[in-house]
Amino acid sequence: MATTFINITLKIWRQKNVNAKGSMESYTLDNVSTDSSFLEMLDQLNEQLINQQKEPVAFDHDCREGICGMCSLYINGRAHGPDTGTTTCQLHMRKFNDGDTIYIEPWRSRAFPIVKDLVVDRSAFDRIQQAGGFISVNTSGRTMDANAIPIPKSDADKAFEAAACIGCGACVASCKNGSAMLFVGAKVSQYALLPQGKVEAKERVINMVRQMDQEGFGNCTNTGACEVECPKGISLENIARMNREYLCAAAKAD
């Protein structure tokens, strides 16, 4: 594909730290290769700012191949930008045109406080996982042979699809209620679908949902924006499955 270069204007949220007041700042950036990824475009901006002895824009990123879940960014009003099924690091500048103005904001959610500029604190996800997102098996290597319990391929495939969640938080950021139900539903589903996870399924879903509520995430009103914006295509079915699991668990608990 032929490489072209475009000139763009960027409107970026700048905020010194969690307590500071933030604002949108404007930048112009020329000669952006359309083969660059969105984050490489931001690298280019930062290089420009550093050369002007100005402070670069802080943003989260790491693997840059769409799997670590570290990158975020609300781009022109959409989580991970205009493309579907992709993370910001896998979004390329060929999706934009010469002369475009691009708005870049951090994830907006009460449960994800801003650390600086475009960086937010997603440790609430970790705490939900710590509350029950596991199977209680100690390291021994002597549990049982991996093939001792056959698992129907369809269950294994569904568990995998749920487990493909990268924990980026786009679901929360896209939700008008700031709900984390897609994230929690995916984890609950992965384990609920596997025989190894069934033993403590009840405690798991109760504990994870309790922690989710404590973290200040909103509730689900079935809008489905999370599923649309999820870079890994995690299905709403997982929320339904979690609700079922939760109802059963709550009924049994009483």
Place this chain on the structure above:
Amino acid sequence: MSKLDSKIPEGPLADKWTNHKNNMKLVAPNNRSKIDVIVVGTGLAGGAAAASLGEMGYNVKAFCFQDSPRRAHSIAAQGGINAAKNYQNDGDSTYRLFYDTIKGGDYRSREANVYRLAEVSVNIIDQCVAQGVPFAREYGGLLDNRSFGGTQVQRTFYAAGQTGQQLLLGAYSALSRQIGLGRVKMYHRHEMLDLVVVDGKARGIIARNLITGAIERHSAHAVIIASGGYGNVYFLSTNAMGSNVSAAWKVHKRGALFANPSFVQIHPTCIPVHGTNQSKLTLMSESLRNSGRIWVPKKKEDAKAIREGKLKPTELSEDERDYFLERRYPAFGNLVPRDVASRAAKERCDGGYGIEANDTQEGVYLDFETEIRTKGRQAAFAQGDHNPSESKIKELGKKWIEEKYGNLFKMYEKITDENPYETPMKIYPAVHYTMGGVWVDYNLQSTIEGCFVAGEANFSDHGANRLGASALMQGLADGYFVLPYTVSDYLANEIRTGKISTESPEFDEAENRVKETIDRFLNNKGKKSVDYFHKRLGLIMWNKVGMGRSKAGLNDAIKEIGVLREEFYKDVFVPGDAHELNPELDKAMRVADLIELGQLMAVDALNRNESCGGHFREEYQDSEGETLRDDKNYKYAAAWAYAEGDATKAKLHKEELDYEFIKIAARNYK
């Protein structure tokens, strides 16, 4: 420094680990809560170790620089994990996995460590399935396997093209459980900036809270470094942007030897470089070589026409294509080990047959057309259609490919804007993994007492070339099944030590060193960004310490890196201050270490007057371009002691590698 003692247990190879475990000292459960252990890095090795040690009852403190332990770069591993389960009944065994790994490493790894790795590989799969890791399964409900390079069996377990993610999330779930129970204290967005050594023993670390900038002292009875590899010394690599050598390098600076730094894996199937603003390279999993065939045009004119856009690869007939791996290595074909495949691609591109339309012309095709036809035909037959049309074959074949490699094909299309179902993928080798690392003995202990090093950060298991799907295996083997034993053995002598104070001259000194470095960078009145220097370092490394190395080139590299280092300290500009989130400061400190490491890599490559595995010295090759090893003079691991600021003064310690159980031979994949 004393002679290197690898502490390999006595006895027959197959009994060493069992006997060793039986003779190790233990720490009684009631004593474990009196003992602190620090784990730096939360990938497969670190995450697994922290979880396992927490379960045992030690007080564990785990550190990662990312915003969550789930982000560690193990997550990006695509293809799979090896284990000698022999579920496919194709003659696999512990011995065969051991043998393949030693041979794949070109006879530069330690027999006893590799045998143990193969031995515990089966436990890893059992453990992961018990944790709920959703591996790919067959219709009968049992686990599926595929093939990887350098082997003739199917022993690779996988979860689509996201095996690393699923294994890491498994380890992360175990770690999360321990954090929730209060047995592991997690410090995310923290970077280790120094190791504290007291009376010759590792007793803690200095870490920086990356959000507040606070410098923290953390003490422990043992320190485990599991901070990954150093591929980012090349700037462009398949590593994550944050991957760095600093934790391992600080340990080296405090006295641990660093072994075989020049052993770097250049992975054959990555998406070629697109331009100067590129920040990283993307891997296309080796699993694709199960189905894809690698080729370039037979005629240079055709390659030129393709580069100029006048010819499409699909317009070339079978006999106008050179399937160079199948031609040169008929026994293994497209599934030769990575170093062999990478060099063969370089050889073709250097010869003018490259197909990428950029300055370097570096690119070859990875073509799925044959597989689409074969699998499409099979699928049609399975549906009862014994005379399928061309279009039906293609349609069914593409569907098969999508099921196996869908996410990889999608990723390729996102990055290149080309549809790999219709036109072959363009690929070229890229830096991927580093076999070298901190020297460790059989117990994974470095030359500093109480400082253990695991996973990619150590040097022990892969020799001069790692086989595909073995990094995940090693990370989890070290973390789940080796360190819990060997660290306990060490800690058995610490039960009377008591809490280690952070108020000591050693902690003061280490903290001051860290603060001085930070002040130096922030007060430097330079003009150029950290990336400017990092990119320059990367170019020197790629051109002179990359896939082909020569005496003259290496000597140049050593000098150029020395000059670069001086310029870096004189002219780097680091904005912001020390008491806030400051990614440029983090980068500056990492690049400072990478520059020193890069020079040592060149020194190591220059010292090794032979070609082996990923280390290819142009002077040492046979008439067909294959590596020429020199077992008489270089059958050792080269372990270097730190020399302040000038790697040419680094002192070499040799660990002779004795092959007691394997007959050492020239590597042959023909």
